[in-house]
Amino acid sequence: xxxxxxxxxxxxxxxxxxxxxxxxxxxxxxxxxxxxxxxxxxxxxxxxxxxxxxxxxxxxxxxxxxxxxxxxxxxxxxxxxxxxxxxxxxxxxxxxxxxxxxxxxxxxxxxxxxxxxxxxxxxxxxxxxxxxxxxxxxxxxxxxxxxxxxxxxxxxxxxxxxxxxxxxxxxxxxxxxxxxxxxxxxxxxxxxxxxxxxxxxxxxxxxxxxxxxxxxxxxxxxxxxxxxxxxxxxxxxxxxxxxxxxxxx
Amino acid sequence: xxxxxxxxxxxxxxxxxxxxxxxxxxxxxxxxxxxxxxxxxxxxxxxxxxxxxxxxxxxxxxxxxxxxxxxxxxxxxxxxxxxxxxxxxxxxxxxxxxxxxxxxxxxxxxxxxxxxxxxxxxxxxxxxxxxxxxxxxxxxxxxxxxxxxxxxxxxxxxxxxxxxxxxxxxxxxxxxxxxxxxxxxxxxxxxxxxxxxxxxxxxxxxxxxxxxxxxxxxxxxxxxxxxxxxxxxxxxxxxxxxxxxxxxxxxxxxxxxxxxxxxxxxxxxxxxxxxxxxxxxxxxxxxxxxxxxxxxxxxxxxxxxxxxxxxxxxxxxxxxxxxxx
Numbered sequence: 001x002x003x004x005x006x007x008x009x010x011x012x013x014x015x016x017x018x019x020x021x022x023x024x025x026x027x028x029x030x031x032x033x034x035x036x037x038x039x040x041x042x043x044x045x046x047x048x049x050x051x052x053x054x055x056x057x058x059x060x061x062x063x064x065x066x067x068x069x070x071x072x073x074x075x076x077x078x079x080x081x082x083x084x085x086x087x088x089x090x091x092x093x094x095x096x097x098x099x100x101x102x103x104x105x106x107x108x109x110x111x112x113x114x115x116x117x118x119x120x121x122x123x124x125x126x127x128x129x130x131x132x133x134x135x136x137x138x139x140x141x142x143x144x145x146x147x148x149x150x151x152x153x154x155x156x157x158x159x160x161x162x163x164x165x166x167x168x169x170x171x172x173x174x175x176x177x178x179x180x181x182x183x184x185x186x187x188x189x190x191x192x193x194x195x196x197x198x199x200x201x202x203x204x205x206x207x208x209x210x211x212x213x214x215x216x217x218x219x220x221x222x223x224x225x226x227x228x229x230x231x232x233x234x235x236x237x238x239x240x241x242x243x244x245x246x247x248x249x
Numbered sequence: 250x251x252x253x254x255x256x257x258x259x260x261x262x263x264x265x266x267x268x269x270x271x272x273x274x275x276x277x278x279x280x281x282x283x284x285x286x287x288x289x290x291x292x293x294x295x296x297x298x299x300x301x302x303x304x305x306x307x308x309x310x311x312x313x314x315x316x317x318x319x320x321x322x323x324x325x326x327x328x329x330x331x332x333x334x335x336x337x338x339x340x341x342x343x344x345x346x347x348x349x350x351x352x353x354x355x356x357x358x359x360x361x362x363x364x365x366x367x368x369x370x371x372x373x374x375x376x377x378x379x380x381x382x383x384x385x386x387x388x389x390x391x392x393x394x395x396x397x398x399x400x401x402x403x404x405x406x407x408x409x410x411x412x413x414x415x416x417x418x419x420x421x422x423x424x425x426x427x428x429x430x431x432x433x434x435x436x437x438x439x440x441x442x443x444x445x446x447x448x449x450x451x452x453x454x455x456x457x458x459x460x461x462x463x464x465x466x467x468x469x470x471x472x473x474x475x476x477x478x479x480x481x482x483x484x485x486x487x488x489x490x491x492x493x494x495x496x497x498x499x500x501x502x503x504x505x506x507x508x509x510x511x512x513x514x515x516x517x518x519x520x521x522x523x524x525x526x527x528x529x530x531x532x533x534x535x536x537x538x539x540x541x542x543x544x545x546x547x548x549x550x551x552x553x554x555x556x557x558x559x560x561x562x563x564x565x566x567x568x569x570x571x572x573x574x
Contacts, residue, residue: 050449076451088446090439101439104432105451151446158451 354466396484504552
C-alpha cells in the first residue's frame, strides 16, 4: 500500500499551466527522484504538496489522510516535510539553536521525545549527517554544503515520515555532493521515505530506485533510472527532437 | 556531546547590566527627594516601557511597527476616560486600557499577517492615524485638541508614583526578557531569519506573530496608562506620529532585539533630552544631531555593536548571552 498518494494535481498561474493532472505514489521506505527540464513544474509540485501554494484541484494523501488544504505547518505536523532549492537557514543563530526551532513543532514534541531525549535526538541527527562538529558554529559561518546538510537536519528534527529534498546538490562541489549523498542514503537505509528533485542526473540516478519525469506540468515517464533515460519522450524533453543520450552513465 | 545551551536556566540568560540599571532606579526612587529628578526619571521609565514593548515585536521579527502610538495613546485615553467619567481607580483602568491595546494588537496582527517590510510599516501607521483622527472627532469623550485633564494620579506622592512606574518598568523588563529567552522568542528570531523555513519546521508562524503583537500592545498599553495618570492628562500627542517615531529611535539606538538595549537607550536618551533644556531653543537641534551621530556610530544600536556581541565578557554582562563553544 502506498504511503503517499498524489492525485491529479492542477495548478495555473494566470494563463500558465504549471501542473496538469500530475500524480504519483510512493511506498514506505522508498527513495524516488523527480526530474525534468527547467520550468517543468517540479518545485511547484513540492510547493503544492507542502501547502505553500494552494492547489486548483487534486489531492495529496499521506497514509490515507488528506493533506491538501492544510497549512504548511500542519502538513509538517502530519509527517511531510521539505528542504528548499535555495537554502533557507536561520542566519544569526548557532547550528544547535537553528535545530531547536523544529523541535518546538507538535510532531517533534509528541513523537520525537522531549527534554534530554529530544536533545540527544538532535545530536544523533547531526552525527548521522556529519554535522556534529559544527553544532556550536554560527550558521553564518557554514559553507554551502554544510548549509544543505543543516537544511536536511532541520527537516529531520520534525521527525518526518517523508522527506522532500529540493535540489540538494545544487551549487555543490563533487566532494560536497558525495557527503550529501552518503547522508541521504543513510537516512533512507534507516527507513525514511525520500523524494528528491534534482538536476544533477548522474548523482541522482545512483541514489534512487524509481524516477518520475515531468515536462510542462505533466508526468511524461516513470520507471527505473535505466528505463527513463532510454525513453524517447524523456530524451526529447531534455535534448530536443534531434535526440542524443542523457549523460547519466 | 554538550547540549547544555538547549536548556540554559532563566538566571543564566539575564543581563547583569539591565538588572543593575533597574536596581539603581529603585534606589533612587527610595532615597531621592528631588522632585525634578523624580519627574524626569518617571518619564524616562515610561519611555523605557514603550521602547521595550515595541522591541518584542519589531526587534524580534524585523517587521517595523510605525503605529505604536495607537497602543500608548489608545490605552491612555481609555484609562483616562474610565477614570474621569466613571470614577474608576487608575489601578483598574490601566489594566483595562492595556487589555484593549492587547486586543487591538491581535486585530492589527491578524490583518497584517501577510504584509512585509514597507507595506507592514505603512499599514500600522495608517491604523494609528485613524485612531489619532478619532481623538479629534470624538470630541465629547476625548476633549479634542486639548485632550482630557484632571486624571487621578497614581498615588498622592510623586516618590510613590516613581516607585510604581519603576516597578512596572522592571516587571515589563522581566516579562519581556523571559518571553524573549523562551521558545516564543526563539521562534520569533526564526521568523525574522526566514518565515518559510520556520513554517516548514512545523511552526504556526501566524500564531506567534499575533501573540507578539498582542504582548507588545498590552505592555505598551500599560506604559500608556501609567503615562496618562503620572501626567494626570492625556492628549492627541500620545496618539501622534511623534510617539511612534521616538519609540523607534530609542529602541534602534539602544539595540533592537535585545530588550535591554531599548530600555537603556530610552533611559539615557530621555534623560539627555530633559537635561538639554538648559540650552533652550537649541535643544531640539542638539538632541536631533546627537541621535544622528548615535545612529552613525552604531547603526544596529549600542547593544548590538560588533565588539559587544563578540566579547564573552561584554555579551554576558550586557546581553546576558553566554558564548558557549
